[in-house]
Amino acid sequence: MDIRGAVDAAVPTNIIAAKAAEVRANKVNWQSYLQGQMISVEDCDFIKKFEVANSEDKQTILTKEGNQCAKTFLNLMAHISKEQTVQYILTLIDDTLQENHQRVNIFFDYAKKTKNTAWSYFLPMLNRQDLFTVHMAARIIAKLAAWGRDLMEGSDRNYYFNWIKTQLSSQSSQYVQCVAGCLQLMLRVNEYRFAWVEADGVNCITAVLSNKCGFQLQYQMIFCVWLLAFSPQLCEQLRRYNVVPALSDIFQESVKEKVTRIILAAFRNLLEKSAERETRQEYALAMIQCKVLKQLENLDQQKYDDEDITDDIKFLLEKLGESVQDLSSFDEYSSELKSGRLEWSPVHKSEKFWRENAVRLNEKNYELLKILTRLLEVSDDPQVIAVAAHDVGEYVRHYPRGKRVIEQLGGKQLVMNHMHHEDQLVRYNALLAVQKLMVHNWEYLGKQLQSTEQSTPAVAARS
Structure with a gap:
């Protein structure tokens, strides 16, 4: 399973997509804002020209007037208080970035001129009352941070990660899959993986997984574990958390192929990317202890259209089989104790x-x-x-x-x-x-x- 492309595909089209379609359909009367002297002539002319342009014309406009585009978007966002219009502006920004990832640079260029960071305009919006506004701003922040030329650092990153953890922990929001999608996007960047682990983010993921969440959220959270395990040093650190037991429980019960596939990929990464033999052995023993081997043998009897699933099953069966042969009674005891599941x-x-x-x-x-x-x-x-x-x-x-x-x-x-x-x-x-x-x-x-x-x-x- 390849990291490229998989992350984008994993950001779900959930409730936020349905609401965005509704928001796009409600066109804004920019002329009334101009007459009320709430926006400038310059911003009014630009937004009216931009919103009716086709994809090709938009690219031409952005190439020539990227700075004006960022300036207009941010001016409108700052000077208009009507929630419906703010929703429309954010949806327009999100669509613009989604069409072409390189477009994040218009915000980085503008922020540099104004001595700000690209996400500084959007972070305060995480405190708004309207949930669609909040989560659309969160999506834009994730795209800027993941696709931009500068890394989100320091207090901005801490604030954003803490916001994500709070949202995931509550799980009460109908937009929780959107939050998980933001994290998936962030963790494609190696530096953010380390920062997330440092921020106690792994405990947040395992808590969500142990809380009987729906299969889509399961998939997204395990996807995040899979991404974390791409970094060999993090494979060492992940040993401190009960990742294998948490995934194994879902592995035994899952009836969704996409969830099974991502668990297999995560298990494979833990065994394949770990630099230290001792770490690989510890993960293998934890999987054996959690009865993963038996489940793999059952899955091996089935046929799959997805070659990744078949390859991962074969790989894991081989590695765990080798570990079983090397297993001493002390290894078995140690693994059982570390899993916390004594019998x-x-x-x-x-x-x-x-x-x-x-x-x-x-x-x-x-x-x-x-x-x-x-x-x-x-x-x-x-x-x-x-x-x-x-x-x-x-x-x-x-x-x-x-x-x-x-x-x-x-x-x-x-x-x-x-x-x-x-x-x-x-x-x-x-x-x-x-x-x-x-x-x-x-x-x-x-x-x-x-x-x-x-x-x-x-x-x-x-x-």
């Missing part, structure tokens, strides 16, 4: 695993232990809490200084907090973990635990 897989109950690997939970400044204790604090899934409590107990049982480490990380108190949990398996595993944290005679406890675990159902029933 009673065999490694948790394996005495051999804990004997050989407990000390490895200390690696990278206790990275895995910190994740384990964090799950005890933030998860609301009883199974995850029960498994996490069990694992804390096994760690302190097999690592001599484990009790002190768990106490320093706040894990002891977190386990104790779950001793009165409403779920009986959580209570049971928290109780066992606390016993392991307290006791000094391991041999005695080992015998006690053995007899306790054999009577687990009875214990659970009484608790």
Whole structure:
């Protein structure tokens, strides 16, 4: 799947397109504005000439009078308060830029003369009351920023990205797909990808995806992940976010081919663009952990007209197949823990695993232990809490200084907090973990635990 062209195709023709058609049909009586001395003769003459010109004549006008065009558009926008007319002007500007991307330069040239930035005229419009005006201005800003010769930087960019995040987070606006389209356009530019990640934009994307949004918004948000993963350095940074589990959940349930296609492309980018072998392996393990391999095998049985889908399935099957062969029990455990989706897989109950690997939970400044204790604090899934409590107990049982480490990380108190949990398996595993944290005679406890675990159902029933 090629980045060129795909981004433009992805900006949806949604509610904004329907409203724009309605706005275009309501021609403005410029003469009345001139008579009311609200606009100048110069601006009136230009706009009347420009709006009736065909595509070829428009290009000629813009080549000769680009500065006048920008000046007239911005003067009209600034001096007319009637919302319907402002909507018309913005639609005319958006149409002009959409016809030819190079036309953004008329605003850059004009802004340079007036010592402004091209988007400075449109950013204040994001605070207007009328939703069509706001979102048409947002579209124009995205086009200027993505197609222009200068990059949007500093406070302007921060303001625009924060506005996008707020709009996506609320998801209440009927124009939310338009907002997503603006982000898609911005993220085709490498510098904006880094700025978006720095602005905590990935958490915003995963939050939207986990919020059961419609398939079109799913597609757009995953498209943004696909774009981010074109930058090798960002592939490293994206490891910090639960991108793979978020995409995997949708991958299992999606019935829309366009959504499946973009998820496959995003997965492929994460594996293909990552510069570090360790990063590629981590993504592959996360996909295996999230049962992507099984879904790929199912999809491989089907026929697709789109060659990209077939190619991506083959690529992913091959890469994940290689990773499965290299998979150690510790890799499997580490991947499961990082996904935050603990289940009673065999490694948790394996005495051999804990004997050989407990000390490895200390690696990278206790990275895995910190994740384990964090799950005890933030998860609301009883199974995850029960498994996490069990694992804390096994760690302190097999690592001599484990009790002190768990106490320093706040894990002891977190386990104790779950001793009165409403779920009986959580209570049971928290109780066992606390016993392991307290006791000094391991041999005695080992015998006690053995007899306790054999009577687990009875214990659970009484608790």
